[in-house]
Amino acid sequence: MLYLIGLGLSYKSDITVRGLEAVKNCTRVYLEHYTSILMAASKEELEEFYGKEVILADRELVESGSADILRDADKENVAFLVVGDPFGATTHTDLVLRAKKDKIPVEVIHNASVMNAVGSCGLQLYNFGQTISMVFFTDSWRPDSWYDKVMENRKIGLHTLVLLDIKVKEQSLENMARGRLIYEPPRYMSIAQCCQQLLEIEELRAEKAYTADTPVVGISRLGSPTQSFKAGTIKELAEYDAGEPLHSLVILGRQSHELELEYLLEFTDNKEKFKNDVIADQEYFKPAPWVPPVEEED
């Protein structure tokens, strides 16, 4: 059996009771280690908690070495642990499809991920549109295809969850060219950098998918003991020091109801200003006012 087990967001004890039982019954335990990190637990702490060795699975192992992961999984139990939910931000459908082809039974044990826990900022999950990813811009690569998606979401009043890039076990171009297996230290995009990149692309495209004054919510260390939220404009959060990773961001849409805004006000520096920023931003993509039809004359 291949178990795909979500670890939740932060604590080692965020695994479900059922998930922990499954891990204890596995002969090999892999931890997917390139799309996210468990914030409040190290590999060693997990090993002690599970009473099992934990094998870190980088992108290479998962994408090219899945035969290793699936080895003997028709006869033994193998666990593949994923921070968040196995079908959260990055799907592992490919691994499941390969297991099914090898006639290996698969069981999924779900958990919270940023995709649903983001609701704890107070905005209704109902009103989120498509999710976008923001990558670290480089000198030569500043992709902006996400801009159209934000536009599409905001045109119909929806919020946009922005997932921020993380770089784990990346090589520098030089080391890659020379074939040296030396890896850069991990990097996690901050809320401030994400907002700066948002501002840069809006300046370039100037189609007003959003403006510097559009309200956003910065989310730091969601689900961890030091979780925090900050509501303000993009311009304001471009200067915001959110502390340790992981961070994510929500760009507000027009569909924000009173109770949701009341909740967000707790996270602002200046309640009055934020309220006004929201009202001003709601003018964008506002439906035209209803005009009564002209009565026909007899």
Next chain:
Amino acid sequence: MLYLIGLGLSYKSDITVRGLEAVKNCTRVYLEHYTSILMAASKEELEEFYGKEVILADRELVESGSADILRDADKENVAFLVVGDPFGATTHTDLVLRAKKDKIPVEVIHNASVMNAVGSCGLQLYNFGQTISMVFFTDSWRPDSWYDKVMENRKIGLHTLVLLDIKVKEQSLENMARGRLIYEPPRYMSIAQCCQQLLEIEELRAEKAYTADTPVVGISRLGSPTQSFKAGTIKELAEYDAGEPLHSLVILGRQSHELELEYLLEFTDNKEKFKNDVIADQEYFKPAPWVPPVEEED
């Protein structure tokens, strides 16, 4: 301390290790019991598992009697258990706001909900738009405001998660009029009924937000031992017997990639037909083909 604790989708052991520890430290334990049900565990099984009495909280208690729930929560630990995630399908922001007003500290322990576990049907969560709710139609009440939301989602290629109505502890109009506290047996909308209501409203509105041949995925008992998926057209699933509740549905958008479709094919009766249905449906809301700009003559 008020603990808001997600129970996950089905098993009593779907609670997280941290959630279970918190429950064991509480003097009162409420279970929210009107927006969803835990499929594979009864109240009695939960009580045995927790070693605690569990108080069922119906809509009335949560919406009007929150003072009862919050009583002494500044001095004692009180748990409010929610199937799925506390900020999942129905938010409990109101309860949190009241607790904060009373200076009661609040801790949220997240879990999986249909909002993220729906990813296990194989469709990327990235590409879901706003979520809609389908209520039981009555003779006099057949609301269709969700139709516009499906249209908005599909216009930009996004999938739509449809949450199906559940009726727990509802009174008949007659009993309500006579002030008799007699409740109807619980009712859970089926995938088939949802699809029939979709067809009825499309016939009425005829704006082609979707058609009878639009591909959908029916999801039964997500996360439970008898979880199952069925992919087909709306017309086909209007006849589908999905068995015991809970059910939900996904209406596909145009943005379905090859790997996602490969995954869905496992859930079809006729792979070839489903593939063709998807291709035909993708003609709706297709962007106009790119035409090269006319070269100016010198």
